[in-house]
Amino acid sequence: MEQDWESRVKGLLKAELKRRDVTYQELTEKLAGIGVAETPENIANKISRGKFSAVFFVQCLDVLGCHTIRLND
Template sequence: MRSEEEWAALTKGLLKAEMTRRGITYDQLTEKLAAIGVHDTAVNIRNKVARGKFTAVFMIQCLSAIGCKSLRMEDD
């Protein structure tokens, strides 16, 4: 059974991996989010991701903004 911290680390890792895969920085993510109507600063976004405790809505917004069409939760 995973702890709350382990779930947060998995969530953070998934989003960061997708950003890395696409070469997206936090500044670029901020711009891409703004383009879909989500306004926040790069610092706030970086802090949310670092904590790993953000809403599912925020995660989907980020994934959509960076062009992620599918997500692999864990390696088999």
């Protein structure tokens, strides 16, 4: 059951990155702009595992300019 939630959250973040054509390197730079130090490798690992904090998720959405997120299709 836990895996389903991780996959869902990972999918939401990956979809927003793809929708905006943003690479992990670019996300790293955007996060640095708000004082969040990450490497592209760390971001790739976090997203791949689907294990990251709600704070990280919201920080990513914020720097991507995503102000709303749809949870259901």
